[in-house]
Amino acid sequence: MEELMPEKKKQILLSAMKLFASKGFMQTTMQEVASFCKMSKGSVYQYYSSKDELLLTIFEYQAKLLQDRMQLMERENQLNPRDRLVSKIEIYLHIWNEHPELIKMQMRDNTEHAASQELREFMQKMSKYNLDTLTESLHEIYGEPFTPYALDAATLLSSLIFTYMYMRLFDHVPIEIERLSRYLVSSMDYLAEGLLKYRPEPLLNGSMFDLWNEDQMKMKNLHPLVLVKQLREVVDNAADGSKEGLNKQDILDSILVLEEELLQVRPRKVILLGMLSNLKVIATRTPLYDHLRQSIHSTFGYTQGTLR
Structure with missing residues (x-):
């Protein structure tokens, strides 16, 4: 079931996983990944064109293990539905037990620092998959009356799984996976009993995810001129970034040049891509950069490999 990956590609992936978990995504270079693997940097780039692609592949690898x-x-x-939920929880816990770097990477917020909209969208998709998986099981166990609370309960259960596993792996709390899985399902029994008895207003519902997805699609369809103006407002209101090696005025100047070029009848590709390259320094600080980049590539028919 689990798809085979070329040995060297998997070696690079597992090495990067360890480095991203220990040092952080931003602090790790591709040269360090290559040295850790005892390979040349060029050999690493034969398998992964960028550090963002490598990080995305790590989370795709985790998702493939999980889904398989x-x-x-x-x-x-x-x-039966109850034992199926226990088995689902055990699958999550065993994968993290085999690859503790995965949970540590997520605690370090690597995904927030990655300059890849594709990764952000993939993580959102996997978050929804995980909640759907748990929601489905809870609905099967507690029936139709529990439907309004299933997403709230799945969110709580997901957080408990993650937190207990972190304590087991990194605080060395001696908890057996099988016992923990059954304990968590028993906890859901008490939660369900209380919710069905007192009937509080649910906090979450599925339409909230639909609204999030709609917002993402609207953002993708915005003209670059709209997005560049939004970006200028964000930078205008941001604190001075000199301590982080950023020159706020240089960033604003690049935004101004980009805005003026977008107002031309035929914006010049070299100017648009040049200013995008200048602005890449803020890619990790606002998702607007990625939306703007994608919008420019889409509007003017450019290939997207240039500035990944």
Whole structure:
């Protein structure tokens, strides 16, 4: 079930996983990844064109492990809904137990620092997949009356799984995975009983995710001129970045040149891409940069490999 990856590509991925977990994504260079693997930097780039692609592949690898094992469990075991939820939780815990770097990377907020809109969208997709997986099981166990609370309960359960596993791996709290999985499902019993008895107003519902996705699509469809004006407002209101090696005035000057060029009848590609390159220094500080980059590439028909 689990797709085979070329050995060297997997070696690079696992090495990068360790480095990103220990040092952080931004602090790790591709040269350090290559040295850790005892490979040349050029050899690493044969498999991964950028550090962003490498980080994305790590999370894709995690998702593939998870989905393959979920499918195998569903196919091979005729379990009742309660035992199926226990098995799902055990799958999450065993994957993190095998690759503790994955949970440590997420605690370090590597995804927030990555300058890749593709990664952000993938993480949003996986977050929804995980919540859907748990919500489905909770609905199966507690029935139709629990439907309004299933997403709230799945969110709480997801947080508990993550927190207990972090304590087990890094605080060395001696908790057996099988016992923890059954304990968490029993905790859901008490939660469900209380929610169904007192009927509080649910905090979350599925339409909130739909609204988030709609907002993302609207952002993608905005003209670059609209986005560059929004970016200018963000930078105008931001604190001075000199301590981080950023020159706020240089950033504003690049935004102004970009805005003026976008007002031309035929904006010049060299100017647009040049200013985008100048602005890449703020890519990790606001998602607007990625939206703007994608909008310019889409509006003017440029390929997107240039500034990944």
